[in-house]
Amino acid sequence: MVLGVVLLLVSWQVAVDGPLLGLDRWARHAVRETRHTLHSTPLNHLGKAFSDLGGGSVAVPVLLLGAAVAARREFRAGFARWWLPVPVAVLTAGLIPLLVVPAKAWFARPGPFGLPLAADQWGWYPSGHTATATLGYGVAALLLARTAGPRSRRVLAAGTALLVAGVGLGLVWSDYHWLLDVVASWCLGGLLLWALARWPLTARPGARRPPRPGD
Template sequence: MHARTPDAGPGTPPRPGPGGPHAGLEQAGGRPGTTPPVPGRWSAYGRSVLASILFPALLAAFLVFLTVQVVVDAGPLIPLDEAVRDGMRDLAAASGLGWLDGPMHLLADLGGPVPGGVALVAAYAYACLRTPDRATRLRLAAVAAASVAVVSAVVIAGKNAIDRAGPSGGEITGGEWGFFPSGHTATSAVCFGTAALLLGTVLSPAARRRTYAGTSLLCALIGVALLWCDYHWLGDVLASWALCGIVLWTAARVRPGGGPQSASSAARP
């Protein structure tokens, strides 16, 4: 006769199955008996870096690093510029990729002042429609105007002071601007980037994330198009991105509703 196991009463805790009480918990690697990792750890770390003063400081150091090499015409950037230029020329001349020439030139044209200006004005108008407070509207306008003004002043000063020749060769004559930093890259980044920041003040968190991601992708494609069309060196494009990154980081914190805390919360799902 087998011993009878008494029925578990209402106060009796359930017995753990084989493998212990945590047998049903598995990490992605399939290791039982461990607590799942905290979700979003690396994304949270990335947000903290973007929100800290370390981010614009790194961009400023990178901008100085690029500028010094262009001025002295020496350093690892120079051969990298030449390698990227030659590689882009080979791609553009390759059979089967000729159809990209038209779209690439259209993308490069988006770096002009007209497309960027139209996008910025439209974004400001939409934000104003969703923002009843007059003081907030004025602050949005001030942030947009200051961002564009600072980037334009630095880019024009750099072009006039450095007088870097373009990837196609030729000397910079009197009255002409140099190629460093890239004006089209800077114009697209600051105009589309500021437009996204203005829209971000009135969009939902999910829509804001999509807007920021789409804007970043568009600006990246414009930079690649400028290289494809042989309009700029890689260093010209990178310098403008670094400059605009500093300005947009600042604009994101002085705009209405900006600041590290709100930026971090906006990035959460």
């Protein structure tokens, strides 16, 4: 509910150019001042590297690889529907642009530099890289968690959260996105992951029934 309310509030403010967008301007100014004060080339490179991890050329292959590994582990563990991780991953990869691209085109929000959108640009809201990272790495972690123990699931959850946070913060640090672009995609991805985690396809299914004599 909280994620949904925040997503709706931010989207409304972006649509009407509301006062909440002052948070974006404050964050951009603070980041630029900090970047100028530190003048750290390694930190700037780190921000760009994290930003790049949100690209489809990185996150989608990781998602598909994670699904393949999950399917193999489930097959070896005797899960009845061991093949499900692969179609779930493929559907997720196709869903990301279907959610993000129409929203970008509808809101048509200029980027942090304030330049008007070119004819071939969709807009900056919500952040496509953040959504891709949240859903790509998040769904991969959910699928791998089906055969993981409690400690491994905690490590997967923490690692994925840190990675997704790094992508979003890297985008803001590098002036690729407004802060609220990133927050909206975190909320959107979080809502979908919450729903998927409660869907039978990503629950821990039962193992195959061992064959009985005469089967």
